[in-house]
Amino acid sequence: MIQVEHLSKAFLDYRRGWIPAVDDVSFACEPGEIFGLLGPNGAGKTTTLRILSTVLRPTAGRAIVAGHDVVAEPGEVRTRIGFMSANTGVYDRMSAWELVEYFGRLYGIEREPLRERMERLFGWLQMDDFRDVLGSKMSTGMRQKVSIARTIVHDPPVLIFDEPTSGLDVLVARAVMLKIAELRDRGKTIIFSTHSMQEVSKLCDRVAIIYKGRLQAEGRPTELLDRFGQPDLEELFFHLVERADLGAVAPT
Numbered sequence: 690m691i692q693v694e695h696l697s698k699a700f701l702d703y704r705r706g707w708i709p710a711v712d713d714v715s716f717a718c719e720p721g722e723i724f725g726l727l728g729p730n731g732a733g734k735t736t737t738l739r740i741l742s743t744v745l746r747p748t749a750g751r752a753i754v755a756g757h758d759v760v761a762e763p764g765e766v767r768t769r770i771g772f773m774s775a776n777t778g779v780y781d782r783m784s785a786w787e788l789v790e791y792f793g794r795l796y797g798i799e800r801e802p803l804r805e806r807m808e809r810l811f812g813w814l815q816m817d818d819f820r821d822v823l824g825s826k827m828s829t830g831m832r833q834k835v836s837i838a839r840t841i842v843h844d845p846p847v848l849i850f851d852e853p854t855s856g857l858d859v860l861v862a863r864a865v866m867l868k869i870a871e872l873r874d875r876g877k878t879i880i881f882s883t884h885s886m887q888e889v890s891k892l893c894d895r896v897a898i899i900y901k902g903r904l905q906a907e908g909r910p911t912e913l914l915d916r917f918g919q920p921d922l923e924e925l926f927f928h929l930v931e932r933a934d935l936g937a938v939a940p941t
């Protein structure tokens with residue numbers, strides 16, 4: 690469902706010169722699976738997800754999302770994905786219902802099927818209590834739910850979440866992660882980026898550890914611990930980072 694082959698993206702920065710933000714990254718992600726991109730700040734996670742959601746064009750390599758090439762058929766990709774990032778906000782002057790409806794209409798859903806879909810969505814996300822609350826009056830938890838609703842209103846098969854729990858308190862973060870798990874159980878293909886080892890070990894079927902734009906290791910969390918002889922994800926992460934800094938071994 691998501692196939693990434695030798696993907697690279699370099700940025701020209703006027704102070705730092707060419708930055709290889711993503712460097713020869715390959716992985717795949719299947720329906721009914723949560724794939725985690727784990728890495729520190731600046732590792733290249735956001736850049737990878739922006740390419741998958743057609744916001745950025747790769748410098749080299751290719752990505753196929755829901756059967757379509759992100760460069761050759763960006764429109765086809767966009768109708769089949771939901772992309773949530775820190776910028777997927779709410780609008781101060783729109784209520785929860787109005788905002789989700791607005792995005793549903795943008796996706797071309799007819800009024801009546803949209804209303805039915807939204808009734809289900811608001812029930813599922815427990816948003817009925819604040820249907821009419823304006824964005825400017827929402828709590829962080831409410832905002833996050835509205836962002837999720839807006840992201841999935843068109844029921845896309847592929848969901849891309851860029852640090853969906855960043856800046857949230859533990860209760861809201863937990864609620865978001867539970868909803869992501871439910872979406873996986875409904876057969877969605879889900880990729881999300883995180884700094885959190887705990888989220889990865891709780892939620893991810895497979896994980897790619899990315900550092901300095903390069904994929905350092907990829908596989909099921911337990912498989913990776915076995916392969917590298919590490920006791921837990923944190924130790925594995927530090928092991929891979931040290932190894933990459935030493936430049937001693939080619940990434941696996």
Ligand SMILES: Nc1ncnc2c1ncn2[C@@H]1O[C@H](COP(=O)(O)OP(=O)(O)OP(=O)(O)O)[C@@H](O)[C@H]1O
Pocket residue numbers: 700701702708709710711728729730731732733734735736737
């Ligand atoms: N538009 C841009 N112009 C120049 N450099 C960029 C641009 N976008 C990203 N970069 C650089 O590319 C590298 C990877 O950035 P990216 O945002 O993908 O990392 P990240 O893993 O998502 O980090 P974070 O966890 O901090 O969001 C960083 O060195 C960043 O400074």
